[in-house]
Amino acid sequence: MATTGKVKGIIANLVIVEVEAAVSQNEICFIILDEVRLMAEVIKVIGKDAYVQVFESTRGLKIGSTVEFAGHLLEVTLGPGILSKNYDGLQNDLDKMDGVFLKRGEYTFPLDEDKLWDFKPIAKAGETVEAASWLGEVDENFQPHKIMVPFVFEGSYTVKSVAEAGQYKITDTIAVLVDEKGNDVEVNMIQKWPVKKAITHYKNKPRPFKLLETGVRTIDTINPIVEGGTGFIPGPFGTGKTVLQHGISKQAEADIVIIAACGERANEVVEIFTEFPELVDPHTGRKLIERTTIIANTSNMPVAAREASVYTAMTLAEYYRAMGLKILLMADSTSRWAQALREMSNRLEELPGPDAFPMDLSAIIANFYARAGYVELNNGKTGSITFIGTVSPAGGNLKEPVTESTKKVARCFFALQQSRADSKRYPAINPIDSYSKYLEYPEFAEYISERINDQWIPKVNRLKTMLQRGLEVSEQINILGDSSAGCL
Template identity: 45%
Template structure:
């Protein structure tokens, strides 16, 4: 007999029901005659509190509540890549086909297309040992990604049946495993997993390899490791969404999961229109062939916004378990925290700072802790890298979401409103930002880019910090009173800011490999060292900055990596020639 309760109170997305003694905490339920999706979030004897993932308008007291017998779960299998889901894992394409342009309340659609055929290639045979994570078969999910059908966690034994090579639907039994108790367990292409439960792995590893993003300010100054966590905080108009688009397009991740959590509808529309048209830069194929979008805009039910983060991270962990590097873009965690605040308020919980619930830090920690570089259950290595955007009101980095996020991330890319207003993008402030992964990834950069990467980065950052100090003096008394040595510092800082850190989101410079960034920065610092030696000999700085070869240093970024590599020796030679000629002429004139 189906478990059933009765609605006693409706408060927006929060519903209270009676007769719920047999229900479990976090169990999914169908609410009301329309059977709206909901989740039990509190149980008090016979009474339960339910957050409803759909609009509760028109719901009435005394309508029934039915149990589903499982927590909030999603189907994991081939067909996820290239798809667009809502916050609770319903594919929006299937929703549109069944219910039209607006999502009808109570609509039920399969998360994995049951009619699509897949070319199956078995990877085991009858009699093989089955352990958690064993790859049973493979499916070419897209031209860019091979989907691995794995033995679910907690299942082990011996294969008694393996489906031969052929074309099948996703619900077909791929293999059967006889466990230690003699029971036969069927394995299909699709497995379900509760989104609030992290998927298991064999071992967590130290992140040592950088996630190359193609953005010089990140790869060169504030790198993130594969399996790392980063936050992009910034006020309205500072470029959070565009920066995440760049990272989604260019980062060296096999799979990208983009979570639009509570963003404005027009921004999410841009994502939904733009991503299918983007080209994967490494293969020339459509980027959507290795991307999953989770779309939950600000006008969608607030409870579904809270769930969307967990839906996205579970999808990422699933592909991590196949041995892939996955990048998760969460835009934005502030809207997710606001959903927590609204639900908490309707549950009449005692609020903490700025109305957020007292458990906000622990929920943020639970989310970011699901990142990591791991040894999977089948012995492969995979990673989940989380990059979360934060939208502090008025750009105030001391507000609770930003402040607590800083406790759990090791990479902080602070977006600056003044840089954005000056059209300097990415508007990542080089003073307020930091990365704690530098020491762990330095060996990789030394081996794959240049052994002097760490020293060059440190020198450039020190020069920018010195420039920041000098600019305070300039704002008080003007630049004319500066000695030539300090004017050289401010000019070199200008070259670094505009010739190295600034990077357009479109055109040939939208992706810059680490080798190109290192070449640009090393040439700028080479100019600084040569010019400083001449300034110390009494050569006026005004003469040293006047040559075309010097002013053109700011335009090196417009060259492709290949063009820069070819032209670099000549540029360096021209720079030497100009500085030596200018210095010798000035010193000779002084001698006369």
């Protein structure tokens, strides 16, 4: 029987629940409000009291309301059919919801249960497999979507049978495995995974080294990002963060693009929803939306779900990486996520850090960025998650905690400049203030010598020096006047 509890206190969307049995950190629960069940997540437990953040509006909630604990953490459902979908931060399929506004307490299944998929087996009977081993493949919008041994499986299994090539629903059994104790385990095309836990079913995570072409010259030429690399775009309001992210999403050489619109204005998200289905992928000639998933959690949605949205996006990216694909994950903006963390931290009356953000903000951001990367899978294939987040520093102050914490972990920094954006020059990247640490990686130098030539990095460094000298001279002229310019 599920653990239950009663609401004891309500502070906006932080609810204190007196529980009747043990609950775990980050466990999901549902608060019963008349006919509606409000999803919430345990974020702190003190004695008999569980502090839960509610992913919905808590209007009308009363002391004494019943709470039912689900016995699992916040999970996403993984399987074919994720691409082209528009989800909210909790992986509800937005297209399945009626009406213009989202109804409180309405949750929808993220995949299509009735759709038939063309399945082709990969594993053979008698083979030994483990979590994340590939059992078969379906064609998902022309991307090879691998059906894997569920990530939660422990130890090794022997394949007893794999379904023959044909059409199957996601709930149909496509393989039967035998565990180490001799029990048969049926596997279908769907599995679940908790979003706050990284999927680490790979052999090795070497330093990334392959250039990820974005088509943006200020990035590729002088501040390159690599497959499996991390970067961030700080910029005040209106400097073109979203324009740049959209541009990179369209042009970058990635197999899958996942966009997490976290706490952004609804009109910007609507723009993504309407623009992406129309865009043509320059690499395949197909619609860009066919290899894109959008996770939208706009600024008018409850703040707690913002945090969930970035973790949901990262978990989906890790799922596709385990298939040996190149994923580009864009989060716009991580500042709004940090603001959500700050709100919850303040309501929990935790000791505040700089600007009232939680003391462990740096660690939270670092742990999140660390989930990106280039990996060698157990079967020898490789996959990558390239993560680019935007930061919206209030008033353009790049010394604020979110920018500072992100700067410590992200290896690329693409500085946007207000004056360039004001004069309608996009992308508005300042090439001198921006940097890429990957230029210093010997692995990258070796790769680029083969991909372009061995003189590329020395030339790029010369270019940067000339740009820097030009800036210094301009500043000098500003002080000494034009008459000093003759020798400069």
